[in-house]
Amino acid sequence: MLSRIAESLYWIGRYAERAEGTARILDVHVHGMLQDPWVDQEEACRSLLKVMGVTTDATQVSTLQVVSLLGLEQASPSSVVGALAAARENARGARETISTEMWECLNATWLGLPAARIRIEQQGMHAFFGWVRERCSLLNGLTEATMSRDDGWLFLMLGRSIERADMTARLLSTHADAGGSIQSWLSLLRSCGAWETFLRTYRGALTDRHAAEFLLLDRLFPRSAFAALSAAESCLDELEQATGPRAGVATDAHRIIGRARTDLEFRGVDELLSNLSSVLSTVERACSRANTAITGRYFRATAAVTWAVA
Amino acid sequence: MADLFEDYRLGPGWDEMFAEPAVPRPSYETLYATLQALSSADLGLRSEVLQRAFLDQGITFALKGVERPFPLDIVPRVITAAEWAHVEAGVAQRIQALEMFLADVYGPATVLSDGIVPRRVVVTSAHFHREAAGINPANGVRIHVAGVDLIRDEQGAFRVLEDNVRTPSGVSYVIENRRAISHVLPEVLASTRIRPVDSYPAQLLAALRAAAPAGVSDPTVVVLTPGVHNSAYFEHTLLAREMGVELVEGRDLLCAANEVSMRTTAGEKRVDVIYRRIDDDFLDPVHFRADSMIGVAGLLNAARCGKVTIANAVGNGVADDKLLYTYVPDLIRYYLAQEPILPNVTAYRLEDNPDVLEYALGRMDSLVFKPVDGSGGAGIVIGSRASEEVLEKLRARITVDPRGWIAQEEVALSMVPTLIGNRLRGRHVDLRPFAVNDGVAVKVLPGGLTRVALPEGELVVNSSQGGGSKDTWVLAEATDPSEPSPQHPRGAAIPQPRKPDPGPGTGEVVAQQQQQQQQTVGEAPC
Structure with a gap:
C-alpha cells in the first residue's frame, strides 16, 4: 500500500476518534457545569483547556468559550469541527x-x-455532541462492514487506537484536575458510554479504586487505556508480521507502546491512583512519541521534490 | 398538469426531442410521456434529490480551487441505435487515422514529405515534442483514451468540433450520471432499453494492461494525478477505484535506473503502466518544465527504454491541435483510403492564404474564432455575440499571429429540453463520446458526456464556463448480440433456496406460553 495512503488512513482513524472523544469530553464538561452548583466555572474551564492542550489569552473563560474553542474552531484540528474536516480532507x-x-x-x-452553530442554538449542545457521536459511530460501523482486513485497515485501527488511548488519558486528567469527586467519576463513566458495563462489573460499587481501575486497566472494555494500547500494539505487531525479528519487536513504535502498556498493566491500582497525573501524562507522551516513530517508519518522506527555482 | 412544457419554444437549431411543437420524435416518446405526467413540483423534487446525492457523494469539479457540484440536468438525452452506429464508426475511424498520424510524425514522417500536412503546421505546434520522437509504445498505441467533441448541426447531422487525444476528462460523469438518473427516473429506464456504460473502467484497464512493456506478464497499472486540487480529481479517484489500481501523485513515484516504482509501506514496488492525468509540460522536470513539482524526474527516459508505458503518450497534443483539425479529413483519406464518416465543421486556416485571412476577417461577426492550443472553451470568440471592441482586438491579434487561430462557421447547436427553474426549456448541447484503443480495436463507450449550456442561447458548453451535463442514453437494438443476457447453464440442478432460520420465540409453544402468562390468575388486576 502507498505510504501516502497509509498516512491518510492512519489520520482518518485519529481524527474521527478525536472528534468523538472531544465531543464526549465537552458533553461531560457542559453537563457538569450545569449539574454542580458549587463548581468554580472559571477554574474548571481553564483546567479543561489545559488538559486538551489549548492555550488562550482570554482573561475570562466561560463554558461557551470552551465549546467554541474545542468544539467549533474550524482552523484547529483538535476541535470537533476541525477534526471532522481534517478527516474528510484525508x-x-x-x-x-x-x-x-x-x-x-x-x-x-x-x-x-456549517450548520453546527445553528444546531447548537436550536437544539442545544447536547444534540450537537450527540450528532457528532452518531456520525463517528456510523463511520466506524461502515469501516467495520466494508473494509477488508489488510494493511489499510491496520493503519486505520492503529490511528484510532492511539488516539483513543490519548483521549482516555485526557478524559481522566480532567477528573484528576477537578479534584476527583465521586460525582465526577459518574459523569466520566457516562461519557465513555461505560456506565452500565461498569455497574454490572462492580455491582454498583462506585469507588475511586474501581472507577480508575475500570477506565485504565479493564481488559474487556474497549475504551480503557489498557485496551486501546493493546489494540495499537497488535496492529503494530501485525504490520511487521511478515518480516518480524526473532527476538524483541521490530519497530520503535511497538517498543514505545508496549512499554506504556506494561507500565499500566503491572502496577497496582493503588500505586496508579496515588500518582494519577504523572501516570496519565506518561500515557499521553507515549502516544505522541509513538506517532513520531510511526511516521518515520511507515510514511517515509513523500514530500514533493523541487528541481529548480522557477 | 402538463405545465412542464408550457411555452416551450423550438430552435434555433435542431431540437432533439420535438420534430414540431408538442410532437416528440419516436425515440423520445417514452420519456415525453413520463415527463408530461409529472407536475413541475414533482420534477423539481426529484431534481433536488439528484443534486443532493451528487453533493453527498462529492461528485464535483474544482473551479479555481473551490469544489463545486457538476450540475446534472434531470432530462436525459436520447440517441437512437442507428445514429449511434454512425457516431461509433466515425469516431473509431478518426482515432485510427490520428493514431497512424502520431506514429508517423514521431517516426518516418512520410505524411510531411508527401505534402499532406505542411511541415510547418506540425513543428510550430506548441504540443509537438521532439522529446517524444523515437519512443515506440509496446503495442503501438499512443491514444489509449480519446474524447471527440461532436455537435449536431441545423439538419441534425453530427459534426466533429474538436478532438481530444491528450487527457480527455468527463467519463466519470458519464458513469455517475447514469447511476444517479436511474435512481430518480426509474420508470423511464425500466421501459426503455438503454446500453449500459459501467463497463468503461474494465475496458480501460484491459487497454492499459495490453499496453504494458514487452515481457511483463502481470503489469502493475497506476493512475497518476496532479493531486486533490486538480479540477478533475474526482474523476481520477473514480477511475482508480473502479479499476482497482493505485492512484498516485508524482511524489509517490520514483525513477531509478530507468525503472519506475512507487513508495509503499512494504518498500518500493515496480510500476509498468502509468495512466497519467498530468499535462506533458509537468510530467517530467528533466525534459519539460523544470519547476514542476507534480511530475516524476526521469519518466520519459524510462519510457524510451521501454521499461514503462505512459498513457496517453507524450506529444499527442500535436494531433489535437486545432489547426491540424482542419487536416484530419485529409489524413483519413491518406492513411485509411476512406472518406470521413463524420464531417468537420467548416473551418478556415488563417495562415495558409492571405485571401482566406482577409475573407475571414471580413465577416468576423458570422464566424467563431478559436485559439489553436486552447482547451476548456478558453479564449473562444463567437463573432455574432462579441462587441466591436473585442473583435477589433481580436483582429489585431490574428493579423500578428494567424497560426494561433482558426475560424469556424457558427453552428446553432442542437437543443434538448432542460429543467430551468420549474419549466423545461430548450438548451444547446454537445456530445463527447469516449473511445478506448487496446491495440486491437477502437471501442467507443455507448453514451458519452452530453454537456449543456444552462444560460439561454449560450453556445459554450464547457463545465469551466458554467455548463452542466445530461445523462446520455444510447438505445439498444431490439436484440443486441454484443451484450448477451446471462443464462444459467442447462442441466445443472439449482438447489432449492431455504427459508432463513427462525430465532427463538417464534414457535407455537411460545405463543401459548405468552397467552398463559397474560391470563395468569390470582393477581389482582389494577
Whole structure:
C-alpha cells in the first residue's frame, strides 16, 4: 500500500476518534457545569483547556468559550469541527482506497458542519455532541462492514487506537484536575458510554479504586487505556508480521507502546491512583512519541521534490 | 398538469426531442410521456434529490480551487441505435487515422514529405515534442483514451468540433450520471432499453494492461494525478477505484535506473503502466518544465527504454491541435483510403492564404474564432455575440499571429429540453463520446458526456464556463448480440433456496406460553 495512503488512513482513524472523544469530553464538561452548583466555572474551564492542550489569552473563560474553542474552531484540528474536516480532507486524498460508503459518510458529515452553530442554538449542545457521536459511530460501523482486513485497515485501527488511548488519558486528567469527586467519576463513566458495563462489573460499587481501575486497566472494555494500547500494539505487531525479528519487536513504535502498556498493566491500582497525573501524562507522551516513530517508519518522506527555482 | 412544457419554444437549431411543437420524435416518446405526467413540483423534487446525492457523494469539479457540484440536468438525452452506429464508426475511424498520424510524425514522417500536412503546421505546434520522437509504445498505441467533441448541426447531422487525444476528462460523469438518473427516473429506464456504460473502467484497464512493456506478464497499472486540487480529481479517484489500481501523485513515484516504482509501506514496488492525468509540460522536470513539482524526474527516459508505458503518450497534443483539425479529413483519406464518416465543421486556416485571412476577417461577426492550443472553451470568440471592441482586438491579434487561430462557421447547436427553474426549456448541447484503443480495436463507450449550456442561447458548453451535463442514453437494438443476457447453464440442478432460520420465540409453544402468562390468575388486576 502507498505510504501516502497509509498516512491518510492512519489520520482518518485519529481524527474521527478525536472528534468523538472531544465531543464526549465537552458533553461531560457542559453537563457538569450545569449539574454542580458549587463548581468554580472559571477554574474548571481553564483546567479543561489545559488538559486538551489549548492555550488562550482570554482573561475570562466561560463554558461557551470552551465549546467554541474545542468544539467549533474550524482552523484547529483538535476541535470537533476541525477534526471532522481534517478527516474528510484525508479521505479525499485516499478516496480510491476507502469504500464509497465511508467516503459518503465523511463527506456528508463535513457538509453538515456549517450548520453546527445553528444546531447548537436550536437544539442545544447536547444534540450537537450527540450528532457528532452518531456520525463517528456510523463511520466506524461502515469501516467495520466494508473494509477488508489488510494493511489499510491496520493503519486505520492503529490511528484510532492511539488516539483513543490519548483521549482516555485526557478524559481522566480532567477528573484528576477537578479534584476527583465521586460525582465526577459518574459523569466520566457516562461519557465513555461505560456506565452500565461498569455497574454490572462492580455491582454498583462506585469507588475511586474501581472507577480508575475500570477506565485504565479493564481488559474487556474497549475504551480503557489498557485496551486501546493493546489494540495499537497488535496492529503494530501485525504490520511487521511478515518480516518480524526473532527476538524483541521490530519497530520503535511497538517498543514505545508496549512499554506504556506494561507500565499500566503491572502496577497496582493503588500505586496508579496515588500518582494519577504523572501516570496519565506518561500515557499521553507515549502516544505522541509513538506517532513520531510511526511516521518515520511507515510514511517515509513523500514530500514533493523541487528541481529548480522557477 | 402538463405545465412542464408550457411555452416551450423550438430552435434555433435542431431540437432533439420535438420534430414540431408538442410532437416528440419516436425515440423520445417514452420519456415525453413520463415527463408530461409529472407536475413541475414533482420534477423539481426529484431534481433536488439528484443534486443532493451528487453533493453527498462529492461528485464535483474544482473551479479555481473551490469544489463545486457538476450540475446534472434531470432530462436525459436520447440517441437512437442507428445514429449511434454512425457516431461509433466515425469516431473509431478518426482515432485510427490520428493514431497512424502520431506514429508517423514521431517516426518516418512520410505524411510531411508527401505534402499532406505542411511541415510547418506540425513543428510550430506548441504540443509537438521532439522529446517524444523515437519512443515506440509496446503495442503501438499512443491514444489509449480519446474524447471527440461532436455537435449536431441545423439538419441534425453530427459534426466533429474538436478532438481530444491528450487527457480527455468527463467519463466519470458519464458513469455517475447514469447511476444517479436511474435512481430518480426509474420508470423511464425500466421501459426503455438503454446500453449500459459501467463497463468503461474494465475496458480501460484491459487497454492499459495490453499496453504494458514487452515481457511483463502481470503489469502493475497506476493512475497518476496532479493531486486533490486538480479540477478533475474526482474523476481520477473514480477511475482508480473502479479499476482497482493505485492512484498516485508524482511524489509517490520514483525513477531509478530507468525503472519506475512507487513508495509503499512494504518498500518500493515496480510500476509498468502509468495512466497519467498530468499535462506533458509537468510530467517530467528533466525534459519539460523544470519547476514542476507534480511530475516524476526521469519518466520519459524510462519510457524510451521501454521499461514503462505512459498513457496517453507524450506529444499527442500535436494531433489535437486545432489547426491540424482542419487536416484530419485529409489524413483519413491518406492513411485509411476512406472518406470521413463524420464531417468537420467548416473551418478556415488563417495562415495558409492571405485571401482566406482577409475573407475571414471580413465577416468576423458570422464566424467563431478559436485559439489553436486552447482547451476548456478558453479564449473562444463567437463573432455574432462579441462587441466591436473585442473583435477589433481580436483582429489585431490574428493579423500578428494567424497560426494561433482558426475560424469556424457558427453552428446553432442542437437543443434538448432542460429543467430551468420549474419549466423545461430548450438548451444547446454537445456530445463527447469516449473511445478506448487496446491495440486491437477502437471501442467507443455507448453514451458519452452530453454537456449543456444552462444560460439561454449560450453556445459554450464547457463545465469551466458554467455548463452542466445530461445523462446520455444510447438505445439498444431490439436484440443486441454484443451484450448477451446471462443464462444459467442447462442441466445443472439449482438447489432449492431455504427459508432463513427462525430465532427463538417464534414457535407455537411460545405463543401459548405468552397467552398463559397474560391470563395468569390470582393477581389482582389494577
